[in-house]
Amino acid sequence: MGTNVANHASHDDQRTRVAVVGTLAEFHREPIPYNLGALVQLVSELRPDLLCLDLTPEKWQRGDFDGLPPEYREALLPLSHQTDIVVVPIAGQHPPAEPSGEGWRGRAIAVLRRWLAYLQRTAPNPAAVVEGPRHHLADLLYEAMAWLAGPETYRAWKAHTDYLSRQVLEVARRDPGRRILVAVNLRHCHHIRPTLARHPGIRVVPYTQL
Amino acid sequence: MPGTMADTHLVIFAHAALHREAWRALLSGQPGIRLAGAAGDLAAVTSFLPAGQPGAVLVDQSPPRPDLVRRLKAAVSDCGLLLLVNTYDLGEVIPLLQAGATGCISRDSPVGDLARGIIAAGRGEIVLPPPIAGRALAALARGESVGEPGAGSVADLVEPLSDREAEVLRLLAQGLTNKDMAQTLILSVRTVEAHLRSIYGKLGARSRTEAALWAVKHGHGLPE
Secondary structure, three states, X not given: OXXXXXXXXXXXXXXXXXXXXXXXXXXXXXXXXXXXXXXXXXXXXXXXXXXXXXOOHHHHHHOOOOOOXXXXXXXXXXXXXXXXXXXXXXXXXXXXXXXXXXXXXXXXXXXXXXXXXXXXXXXXXXXXXXXXXXXXXHHHHHHHHHHHOOHHHHHHHHHHHHHHHHHHHHHHHHOOOOEEEEEEEHHHHHHXXXXXXXXXXXXXXXXXXX | OOOOOOOEEEEXXXXXXXXXXXXXXXXXXXXXXXXXXXXXXXXXXXXXXXXOOOEEEEXXXXXXXXXXXXXXXXXXXXXXXEEEEOOOOHHHHHHHHHHOOOEEEEOOOOHHHHHHXXXXXXXXXXEOOHHHXXXXXXXXXXXXXXXXXXXXXXXXXXXXXXXXXXXXXXXXXXXXOHHHHHHHHOXXXXXXXXXXXXXXXXXXXXXXXXXXXXXXXXXXXXXX
16 A cells, blocks of 8 residues: 555656646736736746746747736746746747627627726735636636637637647647646636646646645 | 756855945846855855855956966866856957856846856856857867867767757757757756756766867757
8 A cells, every 4th residue: 555655656756747827918908916026936936847828939939028918028038038947838820819799799898808907906916816716707707708709709719728738738748747837818727727637647736836 | 846946056256345246236136046155255255155056156357367267167166157258259258268167248148148147157058149159169179178078970979869869969069058958949958958968978978068069070060
């Protein structure tokens, strides 16, 4: 029994550890209420080997960070530049457009978007967005927005999330046994985590246990 | 957090007290760097660096002199020596590398680049902008002052390099740091380090510089 437990622990240690954290990164024009230094501190202490970001390889290679959310532009990218954290751009070439709609659907989406912006504006720290009630509520609002925008938008976002998951899996396959932090818009978290967890070589952990 | 990288212990070497304080203020909060001390004389430098930890000395002397580098290298042989320079003039840089400098960084560099250079120097990596590093390595390879690894050519290797190792060796010969190689290949720095250890073993190289010079001499530094 004891040996089995030891073997299991040893097997666990060899698996690629992945933590998926959510951001409200869509609102790159919204002021971030908390100090981004807190996010830098958090990721700096985690010191992942690889940091997967929802960013296209083309933008990454061009160093074109102007349109990126402040969490990326002002916190995670400068941190990775000066440390050993390797950035992995995992977005596809054509990320889907934000959900939108005509008539009452469009108005409803606009209201939900204001709620999301409020959730971001009132977040006291990065951890409040990464987990907890605010995180789950924002996820529900995103889900509702995609649903309101119609099946095509819904499918496009689902496909984007699937693409991100596949890219993370590919990274884990190429460089097994490393510590990977995935920092993406929180609407993807609840789909990426179970997809990754189904793979025997990957152990999905809370970010605090990375 | 198992397996995280150790911080690089940094000692600042500058004659002027104000310069030392300025560097201390600038670098003390940088991720991955632990400021071990600041000194204006050689004897104090050694006392600040803990044994068995990656360490680097940032040398602020204008212009940097090879004789000082030699004395520093003799005092702290396990540490990386990173020198601040006004320009990347090969006529200035190569004597410094030959004297034992790990790398040079321009005084015009952003703080992020400096922090990154300190971490790389702490691991004994050549710190220079890649085009300059490639030319410096080519110039050093033409000289006779650096030792040769055991293997004479690729065909002489007892165990051939894997495709990935050949790729890493090419980037090494171009003067990239481990982080730059890792970012280029989208692999972790640890994986690149593992490939480098394997490469050193296969080449019979005793150091990174030996392996890099071997690669340059055998044409591995050419772009694909």
